[in-house]
Amino acid sequence: MTESQIADDRAFAVSLNNATWDVLTDGSVDADSPPDVQEMFLYGAYASAYHWRIAGDPANWARAEHLVSRAASAIGRSELALRHARRCIEMIEAHPGTRPSATRLSQGRLPG
Numbered sequence: 481m482t483e484s485q486i487a488d489d490r491a492f493a494v495s496l497n498n499a500t501w502d503v504l505t506d507g508s509v510d511a512d513s514p515p516d517v518q519e520m521f522l523y524g525a526y527a528s529a530y531h532w533r534i535a536g537d538p539a540n541w542a543r544a545e546h547l548v549s550r551a552a553s554a555i556g557r558s559e560l561a562l563r564h565a566r567r568c569i570e571m572i573e574a575h576p577g578t579r580p581s582a583t584r585l586s587q588g589r590l591p592g
Contacts, residue, residue: 481534486534486535487535489531489534489535490531490535490536492527492528492531493528493531493532493534493535493536493540493544496524496525496527496528496531497528497532497543497544497547499524500521500524500525500528500547500551501547503521503524504550504551504554507554509521509554509555510554510555510556511554511555511556513555518555521551521554521555522548522551522552522555522557524551525544525547525548525550525551525552526548528544528547529541529544529545529547529548532544538571538574538575539575541571542568542571542572542575543568545564545565545567545568545571546564546565546568548560548564549561549562549563549564549565549568552564
């Protein structure tokens with residue numbers, strides 16, 4: 481993979497991350513939203529995680545798992561939320577040198 485492709489994946493990861501966090505923050509999607517709206521919201525979180533796996537580091541991967549967990553929780557999918565929360569913890573424990581701070585996890589949005 482070229483540096484340009486990795487840069488593109490990073491840009492997609494940041495954009496999708498921020499768009500998903502914006503929806504989480506404004507509360508416009510929840511368990512009562514239509515199923516297709518919920519799915520698109522979840523797809524945004526998963527797409528961000530996909531691109532972080534290509535262009536990020538373990539801290540980005542953990543933050544992406546946290547985002548998927550928060551998105552799933554927001555739409556009432558507790559089992560899915562718990563699965564990704566556990567993956568976030570596993571990644572943090574496996575890579576303590578790249579541990580994302582609680583502040584970074586709670587802020588969600590990333591600079592482009």
